[in-house]
Amino acid sequence: MNEEDLYKKRLEVALEASGLDLWENDLSTGEVVFGLTKVFADLGYASHETAAYVDDIFKLMHPDDVPSINQAIDDHLNGLTERYYSEFRIRAKNGAWVWYANYGKIVENDGSTTRFTGVCFNLNEKKCQEQELQALNEQLTEKNMLLERMNAELHTLATRDSMTGLYNRRHLLEAGEREMHRAQRFEHPLALMIIDIDFFKRVNDTWGHIAGDQVIRAVADCCLEQTREKVDIVGRIGGEEFAFVLPETTLHNTLALAERLRECIAAKEIPLNDGTTLSVTVSVGVAALKPPLTSLNELMVCADRALYRAKRAGRNQVHWQE
Numbered sequence: 001m002n003e004e005d006l007y008k009k010r011l012e013v014a015l016e017a018s019g020l021d022l023w024e025n026d027l028s029t030g031e032v033v034f035g036l037t038k039v040f041a042d043l044g045y046a047s048h049e050t051a052a053y054v055d056d057i058f059k060l061m062h063p064d065d066v067p068s069i070n071q072a073i074d075d076h077l078n079g080l081t082e083r084y085y086s087e088f089r090i091r092a093k094n095g096a097w098v099w100y101a102n103y104g105k106i107v108e109n110d111g112s113t114t115r116f117t118g119v120c121f122n123l124n125e126k127k128c129q130e131q132e133l134q135a136l137n138e139q140l141t142e143k144n145m146l147l148e149r150m151n152a153e154l155h156t157l158a159t160r161d162s163m164t165g166l167y168n169r170r171h172l173l174e175a176g177e178r179e180m181h182r183a184q185r186f187e188h189p190l191a192l193m194i195i196d197i198d199f200f201k202r203v204n205d206t207w208g209h210i211a212g213d214q215v216i217r218a219v220a221d222c223c224l225e226q227t228r229e230k231v232d233i234v235g236r237i238g239g240e241e242f243a244f245v246l247p248e249t250t251l252h253n254t255l256a257l258a259e260r261l262r263e264c265i266a267a268k269e270i271p272l273n274d275g276t277t278l279s280v281t282v283s284v285g286v287a288a289l290k291p292p293l294t295s296l297n298e299l300m301v302c303a304d305r306a307l308y309r310a311k312r313a314g315r316n317q318v319h320w321q322e
């Protein structure tokens with residue numbers, strides 16, 4: 001065996017061991033000088049079906065991949081890249097798309113001949129893994145978004161009263177306790193107000209529970225209208241009872257708010273399902289933070305006592321605990 005044959009044999013062994021298939025094209029004529037025998041065989045084509053011209057290979061490539069292949073060849077031809085590399089799909093004999101990659105270089109470019117040589121190797125497993133990973137990532141992102149939505153819903157369920165959308169009793173007490181600590185530490189004013197719908201039992205007894213619920217919602221709307229969004233903590237703490245934790249609010253200002261709210265509710269004509277309207281009044285109890293009070297609970301007791309006095313004094317009025 002001469003040196004050249006020996007060299008070829010060595011190359012064959014190297015290519016076979018590494019799963020590479022050698023190719024060489026003449027770009028000036030468009031001819032395939034040296035064919036992709038292993039690739040075509042792997043794709044199920046007979047030896048007479050292998051491509052004789054570069055264009056024949058392009059016809060077997062996925063149309064979406066052709067522009068990037070052409071770009072990579074142009075970049076290499078124009079000296080922008082040291083080597084040509086591209087990834088693409090080729091249609092197998094059975095119609096399936098199989099991923100391959102090309103690595104090559106211009107080995108001769110003398111004006112009349114442009115020899116382009118390289119190797120091609122199967123990339124299908126890697127691509128399939130990438131696609132699986134991407135699909136998994138997308139699923140994960142979707143699941144995360146769902147989880148975030150569910151968490152937000154759960155938070156709403158845990159902190160809000162479902163009938164009015166106001167805070168529930170537990171959240172009001174927790175958030176109120178925090179405000180209480182802050183107010184005490186920095187010696188800032190804080191007030192607590194409780195309102196209770198007057199003679200609400202009569203509403204239920206006369207117009208029914210559904211009308212009663214509508215009244216509760218209408219009163220809740222007034223409560224939100226008259227308070228500061230994201231500052232005041234407004235909650236439904238019982239059937240027809242609402243509480244307000246009012247940070248940075250003096251007794252004087254709270255009494256003004258209480259009066260405004262009382263008037264707003266009394267003036268409201270609440271539409272019922274049967275087309276009629278209904279009005280209700282509320283009694284209000286107010287207490288402001290001052291020594292020796294130290295807990296929200298104590299403040300609530302004070303406001304509750306004031307509310308009781310407002311009821312006793314004839315309802316539809318505001319009372320406060322000094």
Ligand SMILES: Nc1nc2c(ncn2[C@@H]2O[C@H](COP(=O)(O)OP(=O)(O)OP(=O)(O)O)[C@@H](O)[C@H]2O)c(=O)[nH]1
Binds near residue numbers: 200201208
């Ligand atoms: N429709 C409706 N009624 C409720 C709800 N929660 C509590 N109630 C009713 O509210 C009524 C409250 O009545 P009472 O505590 O006797 O007080 P009141 O009739 O408002 O009288 P005063 O507070 O003394 O003015 C009861 O009949 C409860 O059944 C609710 O979510 N929806």
